[in-house]
Amino acid sequence: MPIKINYAKCCWQDGKCTSCCCGSACVGCVEACPVEAISREDVVKIDLTKCIECGACISACKHQALSTE
Ligand code: SF4
Ligand code: SF4
Structure with missing residues (x-):
């Protein structure tokens, strides 16, 4: 699933x-x-054309701003 940003x-x-x-x-x-x-x-x-959906950014974000939902 594509990564989403909660701005x-x-x-x-x-x-x-x-x-x-x-x-x-x-x-x-x-x-x-x-x-x-x-x-x-x-x-x-x-x-999203580069993203391989590895999830590393989700783990790294201290503000829980990234998700796949
Ligand atoms: S860290 Fe992984 S999931 Fe996040 S944008 Fe980069 S390739 Fe996509
Ligand atoms: S790591 Fe920092 S810049 Fe990246 S999405 Fe999270 S809060 Fe925003």
């Missing part, structure tokens, strides 16, 4: 981290993805 839970908004837990960007989904399918732009974006 209300994601701390990356308007091009910056809003959780203040780790400086300018949380370490999570982008770093966890083995195929570089995720990018932080104005909001987090997932390139």
Whole structure:
């Protein structure tokens, strides 16, 4: 199933981290993805043409913003 982003839970908004837990960007989904399918732009974006649905980003996200549901 495709990965979905709950933007209300994601701390990356308007091009910056809003959780203040780790400086300018949380370490999570982008770093966890083995195929570089995720990018932080104005909001987090997932390139579903690259995604292999491994679930690594779901495990890495501290804000439970990613899911397959
Ligand atoms: S499920 Fe895996 S491949 Fe797809 S975006 Fe998440 S980490 Fe990347
Ligand atoms: S790890 Fe979670 S909270 Fe952080 S940018 Fe990715 S989806 Fe958003």
